[in-house]
Amino acid sequence: MIHLYTGNGKGKTTSAFGLAMRASGQGLRVCIFQFLKPKSLLCGEQVIIRKIKGIDIVAFKQSHPMFEDVSMQELKKIVEKDFIRTEKIIHEKRYDMIVLDEIINAVDQGFVDKKRFLDFLRSIPEGIELVLTGRGDISAIEQYADYITVMVEKKHPFRKNIPARKGIEY
């Protein structure tokens, strides 16, 4: 089945990581792929997940023009190549659950071709749980999802100009 965590609220990536943990605890083989994470930012959840047997994680070494010196065009090439890698792994059926963290941003921002992504969603083998997270336009995607949760931000300290905090936002 296909799961989608989207919306502007906090909790999309953490939900996906929590779900990966739940699945692994029940014996499912899980792999997490992370898209568009700035190279320079080490997130706390990565530290812990790497220690969990039964969950693999691939944080793609992608930069982002917002954070690092890379052009949009260079980044698009890198992301496309990484996406092809995830497609291949999904079809090898070595995992029961695959998380594509921030993939919705990657599609929304044009780093992964939308038509290609929709073809990919239609091709997911039976029995695989595919978990998608990220912000962006989901109007073409939602028909393929079995679960959709929209995280709606009702309150966030960002609004009071409190910057991202270690252990909380990353």
Added chain:
Amino acid sequence: MIHLYTGNGKGKTTSAFGLAMRASGQGLRVCIFQFLKPKSLLCGEQVIIRKIKGIDIVAFKQSHPMFEDVSMQELKKIVEKDFIRTEKIIHEKRYDMIVLDEIINAVDQGFVDKKRFLDFLRSIPEGIELVLTGRGDISAIEQYADYITVMVEKKHPFRKNIPARKGIEY
């Protein structure tokens, strides 16, 4: 700060567990207390979290009249006692982050006195991250929260009468 994950959508408990993992990965000391989980149900995330050094978990041996043979009155006594235990531990400041999973349900269903709960929220020591999850009326609670994410269900296989699945819903 106080974090609240609420709403009818999937991802409240998994977000809190994912956040606990993120915090622990950045060196915060974390404790998770689970309320109102049926005794007979072992959730996958509990299996994994118990193996993570730096995160403690207390799944209170509470039953629920929906699942097990216990009266509402007996359950209220048990939940109140357990809640007092969490209050005590928070004020001992042994942890940087405390998760009270499903506490909103416990307050909403009257197992924890609402006035007592609001007094508790006002008394949280500076520097502690308190993470609350659950469904229910949050109108009196929201003023104390710094982060509020409402998980809105847009699609769920429950609606197609597909029952809860191991590794996904528990």
